Amino acid sequence: MVPARPALARPADPRTSRPGRGLAALGLAGLLGATGCVANEPDGAAALSVDSSATACTVSSPEAPSGTITFSVTNTGSEVTEFYLLADDRLRVVSEVENIGPGLTRDLVVQVPAGTYWTACKPGMVGEGIQSEFTVTDSGEAVGATGAVAEQLAEAEASYVAYVKDQVSSLVAGTQAFADAYASGDDDTARSLYAATRVHWERVEPVAESFGDLDPLLDAREADLADGEEWSGWHYVEKDLWPPAAEANGGVEYHALTSDERTAAAADLVAYTDRLSEAVTDESFTFAAFQISNGAKELLDEVATGKITGEEEIWSHTDLWDVAANVDGASVALGVLREVATARDPELVAELDARFEALGALLAQHGSYEEGFTPYDELSTAEVTDLAAAVDAVGEPLSRLTATITSAA
Amino acid sequence: MGRRQDTVPAQDDRGPEGLSRRAVLGIAGGGLAAAGLAGAAGFGAGRVTTPEPSLVAERRTYPFTGAHQAGIVTPAQDRMYLAAFDLTTTSREEVIGLLRTWTTMAARLTQGLSAGPYGFAGGPYDAPPDDTGEAADLPVAGLTITVGFGRSLFVGADGSTDRFGLAGRLPAALVALPHFSGDDLDPARSEGDLLVQACTDDAQVAVHAIRNLSRAAFGTARIRWTQLGYGRTSSTSTAQTTPRNLFGFKDGTANLKAEETDALDEHVWVQPQDAAETTGTDSTWMVGGSYVAGRRIRMTIETWDRTSLREQEAVIGRDKAEGAPLSGGTEHSEPDFSLAGRGGIPLIDPSSHVRLAHPSSHGGARMLRRGYTFTDGNDALGRLDAGLYFLAYVRDPRTGFIPVQTALANDDLLSEYLVHTGSVLAAVPPGVPDGALAADGSLLDPSVHLGAGLFS
Numbered sequence: 001m002v003p004a005r006p007a008l009a010r011p012a013d014p015r016t017s018r019p020g021r022g023l024a025a026l027g028l029a030g031l032l033g034a035t036g037c038v039a040n041e042p043d044g045a046a047a048l049s050v051d052s053s054a055t056a057c058t059v060s061s062p063e064a065p066s067g068t069i070t071f072s073v074t075n076t077g078s079e080v081t082e083f084y085l086l087a088d089d090r091l092r093v094v095s096e097v098e099n100i101g102p103g104l105t106r107d108l109v110v111q112v113p114a115g116t117y118w119t120a121c122k123p124g125m126v127g128e129g130i131q132s133e134f135t136v137t138d139s140g141e142a143v144g145a146t147g148a149v150a151e152q153l154a155e156a157e158a159s160y161v162a163y164v165k166d167q168v169s170s171l172v173a174g175t176q177a178f179a180d181a182y183a184s185g186d187d188d189t190a191r192s193l194y195a196a197t198r199v200h201w202e203r204v205e206p207v208a209e210s211f212g213d214l215d216p217l218l219d220a221r222e223a224d225l226a227d228g229e230e231w232s233g234w235h236y237v238e239k240d241l242w243p244p245a246a247e248a249n250g251g252v253e254y255h256a257l258t259s260d261e262r263t264a265a266a267a268d269l270v271a272y273t274d275r276l277s278e279a280v281t282d283e284s285f286t287f288a289a290f291q292i293s294n295g296a297k298e299l300l301d302e303v304a305t306g307k308i309t310g311e312e313e314i315w316s317h318t319d320l321w322d323v324a325a326n327v328d329g330a331s332v333a334l335g336v337l338r339e340v341a342t343a344r345d346p347e348l349v350a351e352l353d354a355r356f357e358a359l360g361a362l363l364a365q366h367g368s369y370e371e372g373f374t375p376y377d378e379l380s381t382a383e384v385t386d387l388a389a390a391v392d393a394v395g396e397p398l399s400r401l402t403a404t405i406t407s408a409a
Numbered sequence: 410m411g412r413r414q415d416t417v418p419a420q421d422d423r424g425p426e427g428l429s430r431r432a433v434l435g436i437a438g439g440g441l442a443a444a445g446l447a448g449a450a451g452f453g454a455g456r457v458t459t460p461e462p463s464l465v466a467e468r469r470t471y472p473f474t475g476a477h478q479a480g481i482v483t484p485a486q487d488r489m490y491l492a493a494f495d496l497t498t499t500s501r502e503e504v505i506g507l508l509r510t511w512t513t514m515a516a517r518l519t520q521g522l523s524a525g526p527y528g529f530a531g532g533p534y535d536a537p538p539d540d541t542g543e544a545a546d547l548p549v550a551g552l553t554i555t556v557g558f559g560r561s562l563f564v565g566a567d568g569s570t571d572r573f574g575l576a577g578r579l580p581a582a583l584v585a586l587p588h589f590s591g592d593d594l595d596p597a598r599s600e601g602d603l604l605v606q607a608c609t610d611d612a613q614v615a616v617h618a619i620r621n622l623s624r625a626a627f628g629t630a631r632i633r634w635t636q637l638g639y640g641r642t643s644s645t646s647t648a649q650t651t652p653r654n655l656f657g658f659k660d661g662t663a664n665l666k667a668e669e670t671d672a673l674d675e676h677v678w679v680q681p682q683d684a685a686e687t688t689g690t691d692s693t694w695m696v697g698g699s700y701v702a703g704r705r706i707r708m709t710i711e712t713w714d715r716t717s718l719r720e721q722e723a724v725i726g727r728d729k730a731e732g733a734p735l736s737g738g739t740e741h742s743e744p745d746f747s748l749a750g751r752g753g754i755p756l757i758d759p760s761s762h763v764r765l766a767h768p769s770s771h772g773g774a775r776m777l778r779r780g781y782t783f784t785d786g787n788d789a790l791g792r793l794d795a796g797l798y799f800l801a802y803v804r805d806p807r808t809g810f811i812p813v814q815t816a817l818a819n820d821d822l823l824s825e826y827l828v829h830t831g832s833v834l835a836a837v838p839p840g841v842p843d844g845a846l847a848a849d850g851s852l853l854d855p856s857v858h859l860g861a862g863l864f865s
Contacts, residue, residue: 075737080737080748080749080750080756082751098750098751099735099750099751099756101728101733101734101735101736101737101738101748101756102737102738103733103737103738103739103742104728104731104733104735104737105728105730106728125750125751223591223592223593224590224591225588225590226587226588226589226590226815226818226819227587227588227589229590294717294720297715301712301715304709304711304712305709305712308790309790381789384789384790385789385790385791388790388791389790389791392711392791395711395712395715396715398715399714399715399716399717402717403717
């Protein structure tokens with residue numbers, strides 16, 4: 001978990017990572033577009049305004065050149081409105097922006113090849129909307145082919161879900177072995193399994209976070225808890241396996257957990273992990289493309305705010321294992337989305353590849369899963385600073401991946 | 410001519426320009442007719458209540474005396490310097506002496522006078538000047554100085570040590586704050602026996618005030634921590650626009666405003682019935698005062714900056730352009746938490762900041778926010794150590810602050826981008842009554858000074 005993440009029962013941000021809700025209810029197209037770029041695209045792309053009132057849908061121009069088009073949609077009506085760019089058949093949604101409250105303005109930025117389209121405002125979110133023909137003239141600028149993207153995204157999602165299931169399956173097995181060793185008092189074995197087991201968790205943490213309460217139950221750090229909240233999960237056990245001296249424990253002597261408490265903590269760990277497994281193996285479990293790319297970004301955020309500062313594994317100092325696993329997970333996310341992202345923005349993908357490689361090489365200097373990683377408290381300040389810079393170098397371009405995916409209409 | 414040069418020498422009643430003290434006072438008290446003396450606006454320590462419209466804004470002064478301390482409902486100035494002090498003395502008399510000194514000095518500084526009677530470039534040639542001088546040529550810029558008392562002034566951390574015989578006066582509302590989810594508090598940036606808030610439109614004027622107050626405290630109290638804030642993040646008057654915080658959003662739109670006098674009585678000022686509470690301690694001295702909660706909130710702005718506009722707006726619950734709630738309207742439109750968008754999902758996320766901080770989520774509790782943006786250099790990893798120094802004045806932190814902060818810490822989507830690194834809670838006593846001070850800030854009655862009620 002990142003520092004300062006709220007502790008218990010914090011619902012996941014529906015816009016970023018909640019599965020199950022997304023595609024069935026909203027339709028894939030509903031999540032594409034609305035990328036929030038500013039209207040003044042650098043390459044002279046078209047910027048249009050749309051006035052969506054109760055009775056009219058006024059687009060500032062009935063035509064625009066092909067390429068990047070920004071529709072700045074203002075809701076001048078009194079009901080929530082939506083704006084669509086429809087294909088010539090007036091059925092297929094090229095892109096859309098939804099949930100515009102009265103008085104608000106939101107941008108729709110979309111890549112559009114030449115052709116005939118229809119614009120539509122849908123005040124009140126019902127009916128077919130107020131439609132007008134819209135012509136995109138050929139500017140000569142190359143615009144990625146459309147049509148195959150939806151299939152490619154579906155493949156990416158299936159591939160990522162398979163990865164998640166595989167990791168959680170390994171996590172379940174590893175957690176059982178860890179919990180058995182810990183409950184039986186075999187601390188050496190438990191300590192040797194701790195970081196290696198958590199790798200499977202850290203690789204897919206955004207998925208676990210999308211299930212709201214499971215993340216805090218399994219991964220809350222002590223500082224995440226409010227007064228009086230009960231603590232459970234990995235870090236609760238971590239503290240018991242690497243008990244702190246009083247001065248590292250707020251001046252209070254640490255009391256080892258009793259045998260009964262250990263048994264309960266181990267059982268909780270197994271039970272919560274089983275719940276995660278049930279959730280991701282449920283046939284309704286999906287993880288949309290935008291969730292995959294946002295998840296990758298979140299993994300790097302996690303590294304940047306919690307792990308590279310040594311706050312995540314404050315007693316075991318196994319932070320670099322978590323860093324490596326988070327980076328793995330982000331890299332896999334990029335991998336499944338590579339085809340779509342490359343078609344839209346090959347330079348971004350090349351930049352990400354280079355920076356992932358540099359980060360991987362830097363991490364390799366400090367160990368491997370097989371050999372183990374240098375404990376965080378043995379890293380020099382310069383080494384931590386270098387790692388942090390390499391993490392930020394990935395995180396910045398990675399934050400552009402979602403918009404790249406969602407604008408590839 | 411700098412305002413400090415208007416300073417009144419105490420010994421010979423002669424100012425540097427040869428004007429007698431009475432002459433200066435006469436002009437100042439007479440309504441600032443002389444433009445050249447405009448820097449001395451409010452000289453009458455509380456009797457000049459409204460700045461002359463013709464005065465430039467930066468020469469604005471606010472009265473030091475009054476039923477409430479200045480610096481609370483005063484229109485939020487642009488800069489803040491906050492200082493917490495720990496008492497080094499064990500003498501109750503010395504604590505009272507310090508409050509007397511501070512009362513006079515604060516009255517002088519806020520009215521555009523030097524810290525001491527000689528000023529920064531006068532007095533005995535073999536003595537250090539009694540004002541440090543860095544604000545000598547600067548306008549007073551609406552300086553207010555507000556003093557509060559931390560819980561540790563009354564009782565030790567063990568709950569029983571009573572250094573100054575004040576345990577019986579500890580207000581029940583001045584609790585030890587609980588650990589909120591995600592807190593990462595630095596003790597060296599938290600708590601303190603005394604809290605001094607200096608606000609002005611010029612940072613150097615604020616620093617000058619704290620510097621001189623701390624100088625006067627040597628031997629009695631020492632600085633525990635200070636915090637400089639460089640941009641107000643709230644408006645406390647309907648005449649002010651809502652500023653943006655470091656997240657780029659308008660903040661504090663729904664703040665209590667000075668013009669809402671009934672609401673201030675309900676939510677900010679301690680009322681007589683509050684002191685009547687049967688808690689075993691006598692806190693009648695707090696009637697007319699308020700409680701201030703301060704939180705140093707570091708923003709993880711680097712990760713925020715990598716967050717999509719969609720998520721940023723969802724997290725805040727307002728649109729970034731205008732600050733309008735996502736349910737629509739304009740900045741000051743009341744959010745409609747029930748208005749749903751596609752799929753029946755509320756336009757304003759139930760875990761958004763605007764939803765969780767809204768009075769309707771807390772039984773109507775409101776606070777007067779007075780926070781400031783800070784940037785204290787960077788950390789070892791090259792990230793800005795920056796954020797919001799949150800300050801809120803409430804009538805009772807047990808109902809006005811703790812439940813709100815608990816909810817935000819637990820559930821607010823925004824808390825993923827925040828770490829609380831410092832904390833303070835202080836009881837801010839009522840103001841020094843109008844007419845209690847001489848024009849040069851000296852006490853007319855030694856038993857009437859800031860916080861006098863606590864010691865009476």
